[in-house]
Amino acid sequence: MRIGIDVGGTNTDAVLMDGTKVISSTKSPTTQNVSEGITKALKTIIEATQLDVSKLDGVMIGTTHFTNAVVERRRLTPTACIRLGLPATVCLPPMVDWPDDLAETIGRNYYLAHGGHEFDGREISAFDPDEIRGIAEQIKAKGLNAIAISSVFSPVNAVFEEKTAEIVKEVIPDANITLSSTIGRIGLLERENAAIMNACLRELAVKTVSGFKQALRDMNITAPFFISQNDGTLMNADFAADYPVLTFASGPTNSMRGAAFLSGLKDAIVVDVGGTTTDVGVLQQGFPRVAAMAVDIGGVRTNFRMPDTLSIGLGGGSLVEAEPLKVGPQSVGYELITKAKVFGGDTLTTTDIIVAAGHEDIGDKSKVSDVDAVFAKAVEDRIEEMVNVAVDRMKTSATAMPVIVVGGGSILIQRKVEGASEMIKPEHFAVANAIGAAIAQVGGETDRIFALAEMSREEALEQAKREATERAVSAGAKAETVEIVDVEEVPLAYLPGNATRIMVKAVGDLAGA
Amino acid sequence: MRILTESNIEDIALGAAVLGTGGGGDPYIGKLMARQAIRDYGPVELYTLDELSDDDLIVPTAMMGAPTVMVEKMPNGDDIINAFKSVGKYIGKPIKATMSIEAGGLNSVVPLYVAARLRLPFVDCDGMGRAFPELQMVTHSIYGISSTPFAMSDERGNTVLMETVGNKWTETFARSVTVNMGAMSMIALYAATVKELKEAAVQGTVTLAEEIGKTIRRARVQEADPVKTVREAVGGFEIFKGKISDVARRTEAGFAKGDAFIEGIDDYSGQKLEINFQNEHLAATIDGKVAVSVPDLITILDIDTGEPITTEAMRYGYRVAVIGIPCDKRWRTEKGLELVGPRYFGYDVDYVPVEERYG
Numbered sequence: 001m002r003i004g005i006d007v008g009g010t011n012t013d014a015v016l017m018d019g020t021k022v023i024s025s026t027k028s029p030t031t032q033n034v035s036e037g038i039t040k041a042l043k044t045i046i047e048a049t050q051l052d053v054s055k056l057d058g059v060m061i062g063t064t065h066f067t068n069a070v071v072e073r074r075r076l077t078p079t080a081c082i083r084l085g086l087p088a089t090v091c092l093p094p095m096v097d098w099p100d101d102l103a104e105t106i107g108r109n110y111y112l113a114h115g116g117h118e119f120d121g122r123e124i125s126a127f128d129p130d131e132i133r134g135i136a137e138q139i140k141a142k143g144l145n146a147i148a149i150s151s152v153f154s155p156v157n158a159v160f161e162e163k164t165a166e167i168v169k170e171v172i173p174d175a176n177i178t179l180s181s182t183i184g185r186i187g188l189l190e191r192e193n194a195a196i197m198n199a200c201l202r203e204l205a206v207k208t209v210s211g212f213k214q215a216l217r218d219m220n221i222t223a224p225f226f227i228s229q230n231d232g233t234l235m236n237a238d239f240a241a242d243y244p245v246l247t248f249a250s251g252p253t254n255s256m257r258g259a260a261f262l263s264g265l266k267d268a269i270v271v272d273v274g275g276t277t278t279d280v281g282v283l284q285q286g287f288p289r290v291a292a293m294a295v296d297i298g299g300v301r302t303n304f305r306m307p308d309t310l311s312i313g314l315g316g317g318s319l320v321e322a323e324p325l326k327v328g329p330q331s332v333g334y335e336l337i338t339k340a341k342v343f344g345g346d347t348l349t350t351t352d353i354i355v356a357a358g359h360e361d362i363g364d365k366s367k368v369s370d371v372d373a374v375f376a377k378a379v380e381d382r383i384e385e386m387v388n389v390a391v392d393r394m395k396t397s398a399t400a401m402p403v404i405v406v407g408g409g410s411i412l413i414q415r416k417v418e419g420a421s422e423m424i425k426p427e428h429f430a431v432a433n434a435i436g437a438a439i440a441q442v443g444g445e446t447d448r449i450f451a452l453a454e455m456s457r458e459e460a461l462e463q464a465k466r467e468a469t470e471r472a473v474s475a476g477a478k479a480e481t482v483e484i485v486d487v488e489e490v491p492l493a494y495l496p497g498n499a500t501r502i503m504v505k506a507v508g509d510l511a512g513a
Numbered sequence: 514m515r516i517l518t519e520s521n522i523e524d525i526a527l528g529a530a531v532l533g534t535g536g537g538g539d540p541y542i543g544k545l546m547a548r549q550a551i552r553d554y555g556p557v558e559l560y561t562l563d564e565l566s567d568d569d570l571i572v573p574t575a576m577m578g579a580p581t582v583m584v585e586k587m588p589n590g591d592d593i594i595n596a597f598k599s600v601g602k603y604i605g606k607p608i609k610a611t612m613s614i615e616a617g618g619l620n621s622v623v624p625l626y627v628a629a630r631l632r633l634p635f636v637d638c639d640g641m642g643r644a645f646p647e648l649q650m651v652t653h654s655i656y657g658i659s660s661t662p663f664a665m666s667d668e669r670g671n672t673v674l675m676e677t678v679g680n681k682w683t684e685t686f687a688r689s690v691t692v693n694m695g696a697m698s699m700i701a702l703y704a705a706t707v708k709e710l711k712e713a714a715v716q717g718t719v720t721l722a723e724e725i726g727k728t729i730r731r732a733r734v735q736e737a738d739p740v741k742t743v744r745e746a747v748g749g750f751e752i753f754k755g756k757i758s759d760v761a762r763r764t765e766a767g768f769a770k771g772d773a774f775i776e777g778i779d780d781y782s783g784q785k786l787e788i789n790f791q792n793e794h795l796a797a798t799i800d801g802k803v804a805v806s807v808p809d810l811i812t813i814l815d816i817d818t819g820e821p822i823t824t825e826a827m828r829y830g831y832r833v834a835v836i837g838i839p840c841d842k843r844w845r846t847e848k849g850l851e852l853v854g855p856r857y858f859g860y861d862v863d864y865v866p867v868e869e870r871y872g
Contacts, residue, residue, distance in 0.1 A: 088668040088695075091546050091590030091626070118695040119582050124668075152586045187584045189545075301541075393817070393832060395756070489762065501581065 001055050004438025005041055006062040006228075006254055006431075007034055010275050010334045011408065013434040014041035016049055020261075020439075024049045025431040027408065029334055034065050035211035042219050053221045058510065062228035062254045062437040065208055066201050066244040070102070070298040077146040077176075078107045079200040080139045082132070082168070083192065084115030084160045085152035088124055094150070094192055099299035106200045109144060111135040115160040116152030119449060119499065124152055132164050136171035146176045148199040150192035154181035155447055176202045183245065185447045186501060190294055190303035197300065198245040205244035209237050226510075231305055232257045232287050232436070233443035233507055236476060248297060249306045251433060256281050256288045256307065258436030259404040262426035268402040269391050271417070272432070273409035275317040276331035280390045281309040283404075285485055287507075312390050316409030318350045320379055327382050341367045350412050353379045359414050380414065388418040395419060406432035443507040444471025444482075451499050460502060461487065468506040477508030514564055517557045517635065522547045522622060524726030529621035530821040531725050531743065532718070534810045536793035537618015537644030538580035539823060542587060547622045550590075550629035557628045557635050560610065562716060567708040569609035571636055572600050574627045575620040577648070577665065577687060578697035580825065583619065586695060589668035590626070593699035597627055599664035599672050600701040610634035612710075614651060614703060616718035617644030617793075635719070640703065642715035642841035643810050646768060646792040648687060649680035650853050652843045653703045656713035663687065663702045667694040715841045721747075729819045739819025740834040747812075749838035750871035752797055752805055753786045754779050754816065757831045768792055773813075773827050775835065786835060788813070790824045795858050797835060805837040806855040808844035809867040812836050837867035 001023070005014045012030045016023040026044045031037035038061065046053065069075045081094040094110035095103050113131050116124040139147060147168060151160040158181035165177045178199040184191025209227075216225055227240035228250040235246060252272065259270040266286040272279045282289040288307035295306045313329020317336040320327055332339040332347055339345035341352045342363030348371075354360050356371035357380060391403060400421035405413045406429040416423050428435060446467040450460035465484050472482045486505040517525075526544035529537070551557065565571075574597050576583060601608040611624045611631075616639040628635040640651030648660060660683040666672040673690050677683045683702070691698045705713065728746040732739035744751060755775040762771035768791045777784040787798045794811035797804045805811050813822045816832045843849050845866065851857065854864050 085586065087589050087591075087670070089587040089589070090668075092542070092549060092587045096549060097545055116586070118586070119579070120696075122695070124586070124695070186581060188587060189542075189584070 001051070002058050002060060002438045003042065003045065003056060004060045004434040004436070005038055006251060006433035006437050007037060007064065008251055008433065009064060012037045012041050013431040014045050015428070015431050015434040015438055016045050016051060017435065017438045022428045022435065025428055025434065027430060034063060034208065035215045038212060039215040039218060042215065042221070046219065053219060056221055056223035058223050059216060059221060059225040060228060060234060060437040060440055061212060061225060062250045062433065063247060064251055066205065067248045067297065069201060069204055070197060073102055073105045073298070075204045076106050076200045077203040078109070078144055079146040079148060079196055080109040080111070080142070080144045081148045081150065081192065081196050082111045082113060082135055082164060083150045084113050084127070084164060085124055086112050086114045088116060088152060089188065092189065095196065097189060097301060098193070102298060102300065106196070109139070109142060111138070117157045117160070119153060119156070120451070121157060127160050127163060129163070129167055132167045133171060136168045139168070140172050145172055145174055146199045146202060148178045148180065148192065148195040150180035150188065150195055152188060154179070155184075155186050155191070156449055178202070183243065185303050185503070186449070187294070187303045190301050193300050194245055194302040194304060197297070197302065198243060201244040202242065205241045209241040213237065226440070228254055228437045228440055230307065231443060231505070232440060234440045234510060239475070245304070248304060252279050252281060252309045253288050253307045254436030254440070255279070255406055255433040256283055256436065257286070257440060258432030258434070259283070259406045259426070260286045261435060261439050262406070262428060262432060263402070263404045263424045265402055265404065265424070268404050269394060269420070271387060271391065271403060271405045271413060273405065273407040273412055274315045275333050275336055275409060276313070276315040277311045278314045278387065278390065278409070279309045279311050280394045281307055282394050287485055310390055310394050312386060314350070314383065314386050314412070316349070316351045316412060320348045320350055320353055322375060325378055325382060327379060327386065350379070350383065354411050354414065360411050362411070383412055384415050387413060391417050392419060405429065441507045442472055442475045442477035442510050443505060444468045444473070444475055444477070445503070445505045446471065447501070447503040449499050449501050457500070460500065464502040464504040465506065468504040472506040472508050476511055478511045479508070482506050482508035514558050514560050517559050517625065519548050519551055521723055522551065522625065524723045524730065525719060526622050526726065527729055528722030528725030529617055530823070531747065531812050532621070532642070532722055532810065533617030533644045533821065533823065534793045534812050535790055535822070535824040535827070536646065537615060537620065538576070538583060540619050540622055542583055543576070543619040543622035546588070546590070547625035547629065550626045554629045554632065557625055559637055559719060560634045561637050562707050562711050562714070565609060565634070565636070565707045567706065569707045570604070570606055570704055571610050571612055571707065571710060572597060572608045572701050572704045573612045573614040573640065574624045574699070574701050575614045576623050576697065577700050578691050580619065582696040586697060588699055590630070592666040592668050593623070593627055594630060595670070595672050596664040596666040596699050596701040597631070599666070599674055600662050600704055603662040603664070603674060604704060608704070610636050612636040612714075613639040613719070615639055615641045615644045616715065616722055617641065620644070621719070621722055637719045638710060638714040638716040639718045640714060642718055644793050645853055648684035648702070651703065652715055652841065652849070653705060653713050654680050654852055655843055655846065655848045656709065658703055658705045658709055658713055660702045662704065663700065665690055665694070665698040665700045667698055715843070732819050740814050740816060740836070743814060743819045744836050747836075747838045749810070749812070749836040750867055751834060752811070752837045752871065753777060753784070753799065753835040754781050755786060755833065757827060757833060760827050769824065771824065775833060778832070788835070791858065792824070794824070796855065796860055797837070803855070803860065803862050804870065805867050806860060806862065806864060807858060808840040808849065808853045808864070810838035810840060812838060837871060839867055
């Protein structure tokens with residue numbers, strides 16, 4: 001059995017699952033202290049089901065904690081960055097494109113050193129151990145131990161980053177090191193930015209993960225726990241402490257994965273209606289379609305793979321105004337249960353309209369008996385239009401596709417969405433995100449440049465797939481369940497030897513669960 | 514003369530991506546280089562050709578190579594200065610200013626780095642009014658201006674200087690040296706006098722790019738229809754609106770070639786548009802017929818933001834508007850079409866100006 005927990009901005013949702021069956025679920029407001037919130041959610045679900053915690057195979061947690069730390073510029077550790085690539089790259093030093101307030105929070109402590117590779121594997125310049133030792137001494141003198149290391153073309157050859165880490169460890173034994181090659185893709189600045197961001201979050205990650213561990217221990221749970229990544233796969237506790245940035249945007253991903261699981265569909269549109277916003281995304285082969293552009297986090301450009309979602313200001317708590325008719329984007333958010341009319345408040349929300357129209361019986365419907373039926377219909381028309389437009393914008397063709405509706409605010413969707421082949425509101429729709437966390441798989445990726453003059457395209461693809469599969473297995477996937485879920489090729493302009501960048505992603509079921 | 518500061522650079526880079534017609538490389542790296550140089554050395558002075566003397570010498574500067582390499586192995590900074598100075602040294606006369614060889618993409622902003630560092634004027638003109646994949650494809654070629662003396666430098670301090678008998682030869686040799694330099698080199702070429710440029714160069718393109726960038730930014734803030742406002746700012750025509758349904762890519766002779774297929778929405782529902790690209794967009798075909806082709810500009814914009822989408826970023830599912838923009842008149846001459854017309858790129862059709870079909 002597994003417990004999935006999704007700590008969102010508004011609610012913390014939890015589910016207990018036995019194989020593919022949802023046993024129980026809860027929803028509670030998110031607390032300031034993330035561990036406390038998790039403890040509370042665990043307690044509720046364990047008490048409700050009289051669960052024997054020794055039967056748990058795993059606890060999966062999705063959290064926005066680390067994203068928030070960057071956005072709020074809080075709890076970040078001062079960090080040093082070493083980049084290998086001299087004499088190249090000098091004109092754009094590390095953190096050159098960071099907002100000043102964030103850069104100053106963690107300090108502009110960067111060092112350029114020789115090393116790095118060309119696209120074809122040649123060295124830009126020779127690696128110089130003494131130079132690195134000298135830099136490490138300077139970092140030590142500054143009292144820094146969070147360190148990001150980047151090297152030109154390290155996704156193709158990471159040896160210089162690894163050698164640098166070894167030397168830094170000799171000088172600063174307790175150094176907390178992040179290698180850019182372990183996180184990002186081609187695109188030095190974006191990859192390096194992600195590495196620096198990761199390095200400055202690791203102290204917080206260690207604390208947070210140990211807080212989670214403590215919360216589980218307090219409940220006598222000995223099962224391993226995992227953290228959700230933004231690609232819909234899991235990482236174990238130690239890995240999460242090392243790579244906190246990989247949790248960014250895991251919330252929408254979990255919702256979409258949960259929707260895929262609950263509906264049994266692999267290709268569909270997912271409409272996730274929350275309290276304040278509705279996120280529309282597209283499932284392709286059971287995974288969220290990925291955003292194509294560089295992704296901005298707290299004002300910094302990174303090259304993560306993030307789910308491609310469209311967020312509109314429509315939720316169960318959205319304010320409704322007459323003359324002129326207006327729905328959202330303002331929302332009462334988590335205060336819905338006190339401020340909405342049906343709950344005795346004085347704010348007219350979308351939820352009130354749905355109750356007034358007689359679709360649902362929530363709270364005290366007599367409180368909305370004065371809502372004019374014509375007005376209620378006009379509001380419903382507006383909601384329908386907003387959802388139709390958002391779904392259409394995310395669709396890839398005029399072909400009708402199934403639409404899966406999930407999230408706590410799903411009651412807003414009472415009508416068939418235009419261009420939907422069918423409307424699916426699965427059981428447990430309100431906690432699809434926690435379910436997405438609970439059923440998450442383990443993945444592996446590769447992103448490299450192959451010279452197709454030296455091997456056939458088929459051989460290159462085979463090799464890339466093999467590498468991705470090996471990475472998935474070493475991350476904890478059952479080998480026999482691993483499948484390739486994404487292959488992308490980008491031929492590189494101007495390069496000889498028909499160089500092509502191949503990105504492959506493999507995922508499999510978690511071993512032992 | 515007017516002063517360009519950091520905020521101007523943002524707009525120029527954004528507008529240059531529109532003029533890049535899908536290629537030209539992501540201006541992001543070039544924009545950062547220019548911004549950093551302005552922070553370190555002060556703002557840049559932008560001159561029109563009319564504000565300079567007829568015999569002033571101008572040497573354009575640029576980056577050559579694979580855009581995917583540029584985002585990974587960024588330049589040293591001294592490299593492009595070396596290339597620029599080498600041309601001046603070879604000619605033996607003082608160089609008054611630098612300019613962009615292409616108004617589209619990365620190279621629209623790279624010379625700003627040189628201008629800021631050397632405190633030289635930057636000139637409001639370029640050699641394309643857009644972006645093109647090969648070095649000889651500049652309006653200078655139409656007017657017999659030589660690309661050489663041509664200098665190319667790498668970050669190690671190597672500089673290769675060449676004299677060739679034709680601009681296409683420069684392209685051929687430079688391409689192979691670029692590979693040896695790590696698929697990226699910094700170049701200085703097409704030295705010309707202001708008098709020559711008054712005839713040969715496309716004028717006002719820095720200001721045009723800036724205006725386009727400003728328009729997109731404002732449209733974003735004011736929630737206007739960004740595609741319409743961009744189209745109006747560039748004097749372009751709406752060709753199509755749709756969703757990208759497939760992108761097929763291949764590498765041929767060192768170029769990123771491919772085809773994108775767009776399925777119509779709204780007024781274009783039921784139609785299908787095909788875009789062929791070789792680094793830049795070459796032709797847009799509707800139901801098998803060429804609708805717009807080089808040398809006119811074919812730009813793909815995100816329907817919701819008006820942001821230009823490059824061929825590398827193009828993928829399944831994007832909702833886009835395709836706009837056609839008339840090219841500079843020099844490209845519509847016999848010599849111009851010989852260099853960059855549809856037949857040069859293998860289309861057996863005559864060039865028809867976009868405004869004749871869509872105006």
